[in-house]
Amino acid sequence: xxxxxxxxxxxxxxxxxxxxxxxxxxxxxxxxxxxxxxxxxxxxxxxxxxxxxxxxxxxxxxxxxxxxxxxxxxxxxxxxxxxxxxxxxxxxxxxxxxxxxxxxxxxxxxxxxxxxxxxxxxxxxxxxxxxxxxxxxxxxxxxxxxxxxxxxxxxxxxxxxxxxxxxxxxxxxxxxxxxxxxxxxxxxxxxxxxxxxxxxxxxxxxxxxxxxxxxxxxxxxxxxxxxxxxxxxxxxxxxxxxxxxxxxxxxxxxxxxxxxxxxxxxxxxxxxxxxxxxxxxxxxxxxxxxxxxxxxxxxxxxxxxxxxxxxxxxxxxxxxxxxxxxxxxxxxxxxxxxxxxxxxxxxxxxxxxxxxxxxxxxxxxxxxxxxxxxxxxxxxxxxxxxxxxxxxxxxxxxxxxxxxxxxxxxxxxxxxxxxxxxxxxxxxxxxxxxxxxxxxxxxxxxxxxxxxxxxxxxxxxxxxxxxxxxxxx
Amino acid sequence: xxxxxxxxxxxxxxxxxxxxxxxxxxxxxxxxxxxxxxxxxxxxxxxxxxxxxxxxxxxxxxxxxxxxxxxxxxxxxxxxxxxxxxxxxxxxxxxxxxxxxxxxxxxxxxxxxxxxxxxxxxxxxxxxxxxxxxxxxxxxxxxxxxxxxxxxxxxxxxxxxxxxxxxxxxxxxxxxxxxxxxxxxxxxxxxxxxxxxxxxxxxxxxxxxxxxxxxxxxxxxxxxxxxxxxxxxxxxxxxxxxxxxxxxxxxxxxxxxxxxxxxxxxxxxxxxxxxxxxxxxxxxxxxxxxxxxxxxxxxxxxxxxxxxxxxxxxxxxxxxxxxxxxxxxxxxxxxxxxxxxxxxxxxxxxxxxx
Numbered sequence: 067x068x069x070x071x072x073x074x075x076x077x078x079x080x081x082x083x084x085x086x087x088x089x090x091x092x093x094x095x096x097x098x099x100x101x102x103x104x105x106x107x108x109x110x111x112x113x114x115x116x117x118x119x120x121x122x123x124x125x126x127x128x129x130x131x132x133x134x135x136x137x138x139x140x141x142x143x144x145x146x147x148x149x150x151x152x153x154x155x156x157x158x159x160x161x162x163x164x165x166x167x168x169x170x171x172x173x174x175x176x177x178x179x180x181x182x183x184x185x186x187x188x189x190x191x192x193x194x195x196x197x198x199x200x201x202x203x204x205x206x207x208x209x210x211x212x213x214x215x216x217x218x219x220x221x222x223x224x225x226x227x228x229x230x231x232x233x234x235x236x237x238x239x240x241x242x243x244x245x246x247x248x249x250x251x252x253x254x255x256x257x258x259x260x261x262x263x264x265x266x267x268x269x270x271x272x273x274x275x276x277x278x279x280x281x282x283x284x285x286x287x288x289x290x291x292x293x294x295x296x297x298x299x300x301x302x303x304x305x306x307x308x309x310x311x312x313x314x315x316x317x318x319x320x321x322x323x324x325x326x327x328x329x330x331x332x333x334x335x336x337x338x339x340x341x342x343x344x345x346x347x348x349x350x351x352x353x354x355x356x357x358x359x360x361x362x363x364x365x366x367x368x369x370x371x372x373x374x375x376x377x378x379x380x381x382x383x384x385x386x387x388x389x390x391x392x393x394x395x396x397x398x399x400x401x402x403x404x405x406x407x408x409x410x411x412x413x414x415x416x417x418x419x420x421x422x423x424x425x426x427x428x429x430x431x432x433x434x435x436x437x438x439x440x441x442x443x444x445x446x447x448x449x450x451x452x453x454x455x456x457x458x459x460x461x462x463x464x465x466x467x468x469x470x471x472x473x474x475x476x477x478x479x480x481x482x483x484x485x486x487x488x489x490x491x492x493x494x495x496x497x498x499x500x501x502x503x504x505x506x507x508x509x510x511x512x513x514x515x516x517x518x519x520x521x522x523x524x525x526x527x528x529x530x531x532x533x534x535x536x537x538x539x
Numbered sequence: 540x541x542x543x544x545x546x547x548x549x550x551x552x553x554x555x556x557x558x559x560x561x562x563x564x565x566x567x568x569x570x571x572x573x574x575x576x577x578x579x580x581x582x583x584x585x586x587x588x589x590x591x592x593x594x595x596x597x598x599x600x601x602x603x604x605x606x607x608x609x610x611x612x613x614x615x616x617x618x619x620x621x622x623x624x625x626x627x628x629x630x631x632x633x634x635x636x637x638x639x640x641x642x643x644x645x646x647x648x649x650x651x652x653x654x655x656x657x658x659x660x661x662x663x664x665x666x667x668x669x670x671x672x673x674x675x676x677x678x679x680x681x682x683x684x685x686x687x688x689x690x691x692x693x694x695x696x697x698x699x700x701x702x703x704x705x706x707x708x709x710x711x712x713x714x715x716x717x718x719x720x721x722x723x724x725x726x727x728x729x730x731x732x733x734x735x736x737x738x739x740x741x742x743x744x745x746x747x748x749x750x751x752x753x754x755x756x757x758x759x760x761x762x763x764x765x766x767x768x769x770x771x772x773x774x775x776x777x778x779x780x781x782x783x784x785x786x787x788x789x790x791x792x793x794x795x796x797x798x799x800x801x802x803x804x805x806x807x808x809x810x811x812x813x814x815x816x817x818x819x820x821x822x823x824x825x826x827x828x829x830x831x832x833x834x835x836x837x838x839x840x841x842x843x844x845x846x847x848x849x850x851x852x853x854x855x856x857x858x859x860x861x862x863x864x865x866x867x868x869x870x871x872x873x874x875x876x877x878x879x880x881x882x883x884x885x886x887x888x889x890x891x892x893x
Contacts, residue, residue, distance in 0.1 A: 099772070119772055120722060137721035137738075140777060157723065158777075159736055159752070162810065176818075177810040178752075187725030187735035189777030214609070221661065222611070413775050473611070473660065 083390035085431050089423040093131055101419045102409030104143040105397035115409055116141035116155060135164050135173040143196025156196040156206055159185045161237055182243025183208050184229035195253035195266050202239040207253030210292055217308055218291045220272030221473045225292040232293025234282055248297035249288030255341025267339045270332050275467035275475035277339035278326035281380045289323040320469035325535040327380040328371050329509050336362030340396040350404025352426040353449045361395035372436035376536045383437035386527040394418025432523045434530055439538045443501035451494040453520035457485040461513040494520055508534050571667040575600040582610040586774030589692050596670045598697035604666045608658040614681045615643060616655040623650040625680035629687025644682040670696045711769040715741035719816040724771055725779030728759045731791045733779050741765035746835035755806035755822040756795050760788035760840045762893055787893035790857045797853040800825045840891045847884050851877045854889055861892040
């Protein structure tokens with residue numbers, strides 16, 4: 067085992083990227099297992115990190131590590147509170163308010179701020195995807211425990227009568243718990259965009275066709291039916307569905323579930339999605355300012371996405387940003403100087419733990435910067451000038467996910483989409499594609515191995531996926 | 540500079556989670572239409588391990604093993620000759636590289652007696668063999684790269700398996716130094732089971748206890764080492780720490796505190812405050828605030844209880860516990876104390892002896 071760890075460390079330390087500088091910020095004490103579950107900025111530009119072993123570490127901006135709290139039950143989220151030395155931490159059984167009352171840098175009060183969900187100690191009962199809005203409301207999701215006995219016949223995970231499992235919740239500033247949405251499976255991360263809309267990553271498995279990012283609003287049903295058993299806004303729906311024959315039930319759930327903003331194709335774009343954030347660096351982190359940044363736990367991958375509202379709902383395009391930043395990515399947090407801190411953990415699912423600091427080195431990654439839908443096809447914008455583009459340079463195909471209670475969802479309705487016209491902008495920085503055969507409720511795969519910039523540079527990555535829930539009318 | 544084993548591991552990982560029809564059919568070979576013993580073997584979902592690591596069969600028995608893979612990864616099962624090293628077979632399988640998968644990660648060696656092909660997630664495989672006629676111990680292992688370090692076991696032929704001793708040391712032991720240490724976990728208390736809302740505390744000097752934040756009372760006390768957190772910190776974890784020392788107090792669901800309730804209801808845990816690292820637990824029963832703290836004195840665990848806004852409190856000791864108040868034994872295990880009439884406050888202490 068030790069050899070394995072040494073090998074992992076070796077691989078990590080030789081990681082380098084042409085576009086990003088990746089630094090490992092090691093904890094000075096080798097005995098500290100820095101398996102980061104939650105991370106946020108502190109009030110002085112440093113970082114607060116919760117670890118799997120129940121500790122909360124502070125790393126000041128000048129690199130000094132201090133233990134702020136310990137003994138928590140697998141804390142997977144942290145947000146700064148209102149006063150100095152106050153933090154809200156999401157643990158498995160509760161949301162706690164931690165307060166350093168004597169100003170010595172360590173928490174003295176561990177206030178049980180909010181409860182409201184059941185917890186039996188089942189290993190898979192995570193409380194994750196923790197977020198806080200500007201009004202001081204808290205949000206989070208309740209993962210489903212491990213069980214093979216779910217009423218909806220999902221594989222491995224089910225609510226098994228434990229209250230509120232499968233729900234996404236809100237806790238108001240007084241500590242009052244309420245339901246927001248049902249239908250999460252194992253939500254991992256969450257982030258608000260600048261418009262104040264909340265986006266949540268959930269992990270692939272039964273009913274969740276693939277890892278995805280979903281926009282969560284009050285009253286939504288997000289796909290996994292187990293949460294319906296607790297959903298107060300849909301009384302009786304779970305029983306009605308359970309009374310149906312299996313195939314009819316799946317069809318009905320598929321019909322009523324909210325579509326994700328982004329389907330993250332399993333195995334092609336990682337296998338266990340991590341947390342997310344938005345690039346608020348205004349260009350300090352590269353040419354993708356404003357885009358969503360998505361971490362991946364098992365594979366070495368960092369993703370980005372541009373999202374847009376079509377017919378009032380979000381959808382967007384998913385890209386790779388780097389495959390040389392290390393494994394275990396769970397909590398991406400931007401610092402004010404434009405660095406991306408990545409809190410990493412592996413657990414039984416993968417490899418990699420610790421804290422990375424990722425900085426853009428100023429070199430522009432040649433890629434499609436964003437894909438937007440238009441009335442006849444898609445609008446592409448590039449990060450660098452393109453001097454020629456024809457219908458064969460960017461290939462499009464589309465598919466749908468079969469909605470199943472099994473562990474993986476196969477692609478169905480696969481077809482090639484024909485690009486009938488390409489109109490490159492005069493400045494070469496964008497193009498409009500006219501596309502035949504686009505349909506709502508599909509995923510469109512863009513393949514662009516032949517794309518070259520005007521100075522003959524090829525793209526590092528050649529694939530993107532646009533989640534086409536709605537056509538632009 | 541990718542290391543070879545890792546490319547293989549990456550390759551192995553690349554077929555994880557994919558359903559397949561690779562299932563061993565349950566067609567017994569000649570002579571095994573009737574077997575002497577059928578063993579069901581599975582996998583842990585929480586960790587890369589077999590669910591049974593010790594199997595027992597009689598010498599010469601015809602054995603059928605039904606291996607059900609309930610994990611999310613493919614596995615196989617390879618039974619080795621007595622004394623063969625599971626690690627060296629695992630290493631050999633790892634070095635098979637890209638062709639490993641095609642050959643089911645079965646390396647060429649004379650150390651293998653029998654094996655199951657790769658069993659995909661959610662599928663089952665069946666293995667038949669005739670146990671040796673003599674008393675022996677046969678190791679078994681899953682040779683999928685990355686699995687063989689933990690996914691191992693032993694078949695005891697013609698003899699009772701040696702019961703593994705309780706861990707006296709652990710790489711995941713939480714050691715208590717000169718300060719109290721708090722650790723919140725779904726504590727596994729022997730004879731009680733898992734208490735999901737446990738807040739375990741180790742005091743310097745070898746006295747430890749656990750507060751049940753669901754019922755707001757002491758649920759266990761033990762002397763010696765504090766906790767083994769392997770089940771929380773290894774693999775996928777989250778299964779609750781285990782007590783390492785000697786338990787002298789345990790309470791499953793015996794209610795110990797009674798007082799006239801204003802507002803009524805179950806006690807509600809509201810958190811704790813650390814004083815020199817030792818927590819004072821804050822609970823409410825209706826409008827009654829209650830603080831509970833613990834310390835060690837003369838080898839006993841002292842529980843200090845403070846209640847506000849009440850007329851009296853009755854403490855009803857857990858029947859098997861050795862509880863005294865001021866050194867005096869309790870009559871019928873009960874102790875009642877009136878509150879200060881002026882402000883309805885009272886403080887009392889009970890001693891719990893090993």
